[in-house]
Amino acid sequence: MKKKILLLLCSFAVIYLVNFTIPRLMPGDPFDYQSAAAGEESSTEMTEELKEYLRSYYGLDKPFFTQLWENIKANLRGDLGYSIHYKKAVSALLLERLPWTALIMFSALALSLILGTSLALLGLRRKKLEGGLYALLSLLGELPHFLVGILLLFLVAARVDWLPLSGAVTAFGIYYSEWDWIEDVLLHALLPVAAMTLVTAPGFYFTARASFLSILERPYILAAKAKGLKEGRIRRHYIFRNALPPIVARFFLSVGSAIGGTMLVENVFAYPGLGTVMREAVKYRDYPLIQGVFLLSTLLVLLSLFAADLINAAGDRRRGESL
């Protein structure tokens, strides 16, 4: 375990450094882009003097290591800096966006877990179904998230009028009760979550299936069967409980790819989460914001990996005891 923690800390340090360095090495700086670009209606001129002024205001004229050191100090205080493009505290911006990304991502992961596990259980019971299910899901799991999103957008959302095409809530919507609002949010989240789930659920199906199969071969199941316990009871008490840890671990292991998937799907549905803001931050060379999004997603992924490790370790221990 100690080794794991050390590894996580090292990974974090490396990622933090990379994350700090890369945006600063990118061609262009945050103030260049503010000037003008193709497709814009008006160009606001920014003189070199004003640019210098702003550069020193944001501390970007200081030597690299001074910036790094100040950045670390500020981060340790919980200060993520100030977005140059949006002119807001990065932490405030992230707090606005994070709930939406979390909503999509965790709903999709939870749904995938439930769906994948149920399908695996179903497959165990009905062998006939299993072959087709296996083939179908292994194909579905290979599709890119954004593509499934686009297909849903064109084939479903554009055909029916009660599904919104984009956004997270109706703009200036009028709600007569809290339930109205929740319904609105759910409707907007429906397709992004569906797109994610379709691609993520197969992974859970395979994990659950493998886990169930391995438990079925365990001696205590055979013993239970020999004792003449009812199928349902065995399934509930022995198989399900013992097969669960790897599935739950999978939940946390999937966070890494799910973050990426969510970011893409958000861009398809113009969903106001971290994905859309990340894309803009890169476009505008907004260093503090790029770093903020990055830091947040890295933390989330590393912590999830750690959680998965803990669960796996606990599962192994329990299995060891029950043998």
Place this chain on the structure above:
Amino acid sequence: MKKKKLLSLLLIICLALSLLGGCQSHVNAPELSGEESGGGAESPYAVETLKLAGGTDWGTPSPYLNVSRGPGQAKMRLVFASLLEKDERGDLPWLAESWSFEGNDYTFTLFRGLSFHDGEPLTTEDVAFTIDYFRQYPPVTNTLGVGESFIIDSYSILDDYTITITVKEADADTLSNLGSFVILPKHIWEKVEDPYTYNVPDCLVGSGAYMCTGYESATGSYEFTAYTGWVNGQQAAQRILFVPVSDELLAFENGEIDIASMPADLKDKYMNDPEIGFVEKADDMGYKMLINFERLPDFLDISLRRGVYAAIDRQSIVDNVFRGMGSVGSAGYVPESSLFYNEDVVKYDYDPEAAKDALGDGGFEISLLTDDSADGISIAEIVKNGLEAAGMEVTVVAVDSAGRDDRINTGDYDFAIVGNGGWGNNPPSYMRTLFSDSSKYLSTSPASMGPRGYSNEEMTALAEGQLKETDFEKRKAMFQELELLVSEEIPLIVLANQSSYSMYRQDYYDGWMKTYAYQQAEQNRLSYMAR
């Protein structure tokens, strides 16, 4: 309805979990009362609401917090008023009822009864405070200059309504610059030490005709409400909403928004619809090609530059890329539809044979820089085909716009295509930073940056001279002379201009307008005023 709920139910648990943090009330239905809303006889407003396409976060509409691009600036300027405004013909009273100038002294007299959105009176005290404050902390959009180049020397307050501002050196743009900085409430900002991070609700207390009453950053939605204490005229709408839409055209068709830009391929459909009105942005977007003479000194030979003009099928840019909405650019830079256009500029035709004669023997191998937008790349392809047919070897390099800007600013290119808006602005003051040797690098934007490694005294004299000329006709003549010179000397290649249209339903609201200086209907304050 039932299906909806069933599907939704699946997600409820997760929702409850992830939104635990943000559990504030979302119930906002208006209480029902006998009062009927709408444009009835009692309402002073022409329409109750005007809805526009939002969806992009343009920042808090406050002078230090708005995003510096056009739409961000325009929203801030709804909330904050400046001394003067512009209409189709000229300058207009806005906060200042009247103005006069003599030498370097500009005197403005404010309307009586002006107030900020919190009810505090707006006086010359506030104007003076704003000047000092902007001198110390330059706002996002700044017409007054920074540091040494701050244009105001001093001011003197004559009374609560009259102030005389003395500039360091008056020129043709001074009145416009003085008339367009926005006025801050002194009683709020005098306590603020770091305006760049001051984003408490107070920062929205403005001096404009509309108050910002709603802003949500994540969804890019804005709500502006007419300020009842505004004294200079009547607002056209009680509320202006910027709502996020998934598809602008679909939203316009469904009546979710009241004005939208018209796609070129559907032009005929809408043009024939009598209910639809238009505001044209004639030739406002333009593409030019810069030649880096420092790297390619051969091209200082004018016959080569004529050859480049002859090689490029510029009409095909208009036809294929702009889908017919636009025109081949004038070699004198100022577009044909402008007030300042000179009819006598040299016109260069597409002539592949002549191009081959001029360029064929050079054995030139160049890279052509463009941004990665679809239009930018298509134009680059057309230019490349033309130049290759004339015997050059061209490699297109496409990078994102920040990367492109960086390369142009540092001179890391051979040929570069730059597209930007504002070509239809009047007066064409961009001519100065493009063609004057002394002002060429004033701006950091490639859009208004002149050709590298090229200098021309005559051009510089004209480009700088027009700024000193305060007589309109004489200044126009100087611009036209400059255009002629540019078209003869070809310091850069003008490719094509793109026009666009905003369309709206005439029977609902038809107050959309463009000023003589600026063509963007959605971004003009007067579009939202009863006139």
Place this chain on the structure above:
Amino acid sequence: MKRIVLISLALLLLSLLFAWGLLFYPMDSRLPSGASLEAPSGEHWLGTDNLGIDIFAQVSSGFFHSLSIGLATALTAFLIGGALGVAAGYAGGRTDLLVEFLINLFLSVPQLPIMIVAGAFFGQSSLNIICIIAAFSWAPIAKQVRARTMSLRKSGYLVLAKSYGGRLWYLFKTHMSRDILPLLAISALAVTGRAIVQESSLAFLGLSDPLAKSWGLMIARCTAFKGIYFTNFWTWWLLPPVLALVLSTLLLRLLTRALESYWLEKE
């Protein structure tokens, strides 16, 4: 075996179709050859996009763009992953620790955000995209190979061969290559499919080579077209690249799986 042949045949057919589209189909994939948004016809098989460029020509050239990116990425990942995996598994000790750390590092970082930033930083050329995707594809290969090498090292006959003074290259060639190479090849094939998907995702975000007619870019352009939802343009503009992408990734995936099971059976 039969399945492998069948799938390979399907892949071959697909490539032939697109090769024909690239080489003999009269329309250009870069220049306008018709009016804007023409519906499919005898002249333009799949119609034209908003700039009047033929869609079939674009999809065809997109296929080879995607495939070459996929293969190049796979090759790079194959070389890095194989080399590091063998080195770690064979040498053990510090080398192993370092490689293990690198593997874990690349497996644990959130890939997409890094790719977005790296894509914007290194510029949007195809070469850079290959490097970026390869950087995130070698780790699983290395992990597999490392484990395999380790078990081989511990197994009797390698120890025996070593005690006879076998040189490293010789050992690799005769003993390990037989066990490891097929594994590597199958992993590389899987990487090809995944790289195609990732490239199209990046292209959709506008971070891939903007000059290449990649499928992701076509999809992005189409979805960004104003009013696309209430016309039927998308049926010939959006669906071809989407279907081409789905079909080629699925075929690659099926082939990988068939090869995997074939190899397992043989063992």
